[in-house]
Amino acid sequence: MSIRLPKPFLDKMERLLGDEYGEWLVSYEHKRRYGLRVNTLKLTQQAFLRMTPWAERLTPIPWTSEAFYYEETDRPGKHLHYHAGLYYMQEPSAMVPAELLQVKPGDRVLDLCAAPGGKSTQLAAKLQGVGLLVSNDNARERTKALAKNIELAGVRNAIVLNEEPAALAGAFGAFFDKVLVDAPCSGEGMFRKDESMIAQWEKHSVERCSLMQRDILKHAAELLAPGGTLVYSTCxxxxxxxxxxxxxxxxxxxxxxxxxxxxxxxxxxxxxxxxSTEAAEAQGEPAPDLSPEAVRAVAGTVRLWPHRVAGEGHYAAVLQKSAEESEERPAFDADGESRASGTAESRSQSGRLNEKAASEPAEAGGRGGKDGRGGSGIEQDKLRSRRESGRDKDRGRHKPGRYDGTISETDTLAMWRAFSARTIPDASAWPGRLTAFGSRVYLQPEGLPALAGLKLVRAGWYLGTAGAHRFEPSQALAMGLKKAEAALALDLDADGEDALRYLKGETLHIEASRLEGTAVDGGPASGHVLVCADGYPLGWGKWSDGMLKNELAPGWRRMS
Incomplete structure (x- = not known):
């Protein structure tokens, strides 16, 4: 066996598995399996199979209808379709918890320990843009990957938070229909996938993780609405x-x-x-005071063992809250009161913005046991000062487009409307509520409560920023659009030289005849163009007189 597993770990596994220990141990001599999940927010499984160059080598993952095993040599992360957000590469067993949650369009969903975002994007695809997804992680550095993966997938109805579970329970109450707790854990099931986790095993002890998980589960149950479903999982x-x-x-x-x-x-x-016994013996303590009914009930949970499935080790439990609770699921408006849904109405929020904006996201790795890539956040103090300054000044004296560092939220929204009328004509009909934080504009999902006091990484679908002379659309906006929604689009061949040059940030020579759509004034005219590959957005460009200036955010560019 090439992997050197710690002896205390092997001793424990031999005690737990008994006769199956030998078979389990042999599984570490086998290569790990690789999986990808089709992003059905953007295309169907059938459309993906018609497009992908490795279709004949893909085999279905049995527990997830939109997912496939792929060969490591295919390297799908290098293909242009990855940069268009058409699929997410994810360890096969890690897809199980989101499947068990059985999310439907219209649900209010919380991914409590969400970074780097694989399960959040899976849940978002099940919502199909209808309902609400709150993706949270308490580690600030991990929310960068979380935000970027949600944006890459083109999710429109999500917010990203950086909070402790207790703070969320205090703010939301029993609000969510579905809650996923993919808990931070000792990562024993991922040793074959990532050998670096072996070195972390003693540092992140089982005892320490157990205490953390108990606190997380306590607050997760408080966040669940009566009759709601909670899935708890570990690796x-x-x-x-x-x-x-x-x-x-x-x-x-x-x-x-x-x-x-x-x-x-x-x-x-x-x-x-x-x-009741193993947990206590491992910690040298008396058997815990657990009800016999609770102990018997865990027979209904499931374990995935690497010697029995084509994937890594996982555990999952599905829990339901009684529908006969006296508490009712809260419904909120911007002030925390019950409200009806709207379409693209404007409002302001007062959550705490805490990280750098998504206009130039930076790559970052995911945490142990999870899958993901880089991302971005929002800067807190600068935006708060602009927001408060904008409220204190006479907004009437600032004309839209005239930026002096203290642009009002009213002017910011006016600049967005002027931009979208030229560039995305049907944007005014989008469901949700427009929200301005200083110079930044978001479209928030319907049914979202007030976010006052919470640390926001994304306050909704990030649409862009009002600058000194113009509105600058975000990368997140491009990734969430369909090609047909843009007034002007450029569709490149994913295998062609122009597409690769665009991803590297280069300026392109593009004749007017290659642009699709019609500008509002009957164009084509100079302005923003949605750049696509094989029909799916990659980012923005500015076209004028045969030249397409590259507007792809630096953190989204491909360096090789």
């Missing part, structure tokens, strides 16, 4: 972090119950005896 084998966590939650909350999961596809059922 570890440790009973202390799996069965024991679920049994403890069920003991503490009689309004929660396990929804049994059928152990198909080679999955195995959870082990009740591990909930």
């Amino acid at each position: 570890t084998f440790s009973p202390e972090e799996n069965e024991a966590q679920i049994a403890a939650l069920l003991t503490a909350r009689t309004d929660m119950e396990v929804v049994p999961v059928e152990p198909e596809y080679g999955w195995m059922s959870g082990r009740p005896n591990w909930a």
Whole structure:
């Protein structure tokens, strides 16, 4: 076996698995499996298979209808379709928790430990733009990858937060129909996928992770609406972090119950005896005070073992909250009161903006046990000062487009409307509410409560920024559009030289006859063009007199 596993870990696994230990150990001599999931926000599975050059080498992942195993040598992350957000590369077993949550369009969904965003993009695809997705991670540096992956996928109805679970519970209450807790864990199930996690195993101890998970689960249950569904998952084998966590939650909350999961596809059922005995023995403590019913219930949870499935080690539990709770699911307007939905109305919010804006996102890696790439955030103090300054000044004396560092939210929104009328004619009909934070404009999902006091990374779909002389559209706006929505578009061959040059940030020579659509004045005229590859957006360009100035954000460019 080429992987050097710690002896204490091997001893524990031998004790847990008994006769299956040898078979499990042999699985570490096999190569890991690679998976990608088609982004059905942008195209169908059938359309993807017609386009991709490796269609004949793909094989379906059985538990996810839009996903496939691929060969490592195909390197889909290097293909232009990846930069168009047409698929997400994700470890196959990691796709299971979002599938078990059974999200439907219209749901209010929370991904509580979301970075780097693989499961959030999976949940967003299931919503199909209808409903609300809140993606949160308490680690500021990980929200950069989270924000970028959501933007790359073209998600319009999500917000990204950087908060502790307790703060979310205080702000939202029992608000969400569906909650996913892909908990930070000791990562034992990912040792074959990422050997660097072995070195972290003792640093991020099972005991430390168990305490963290218990607190997260406590607040996750508080955030769940009556009758709602919660999925808890980890990528570890440790009973202390799996069965024991679920049994403890069920003991503490009689309004929660396990929804049994059928152990198909080679999955195995959870082990009740591990909930009460193994967890205690591992910590040298007496058996925990768990109700017998709670312990028995964990038999309805599932484990994915690498010697039984074509994927890495995972654990998942589906829980439901009683629909007979006295509490009702809150509904909010901008001030926290009940409200009806609107279409593209403007309003302002007072959440805390805490990171650098997405106009130039930087690449960043995901955390252990998760899949993802880089991203970006929003700067807090500068935007707050502009927002407050704009409220204190006489907004009437500032004309739209005249930027002096204290542009009002009213002027910012006016600049957006003028830009979108020329560039995206149907934008005024988009569902949601326009929101300005200083010079930045967002489209927020319907049904979103007031965000006052919360640390925002993305306050909605980031549309762009009002500058000194013009409105500058964001990369996120481009990635969330369909080609047909843009007044002017340029469609490049994904395998052609122009597409690669665009991704590298180069200026292109483009004849007017290659542009699709008609500018508002009957053009084509100089202005913003949605640059696409094989019909799917890559970013913006500015066209004038046969030259396309590259507007692709630096953090989104391909360097090789």
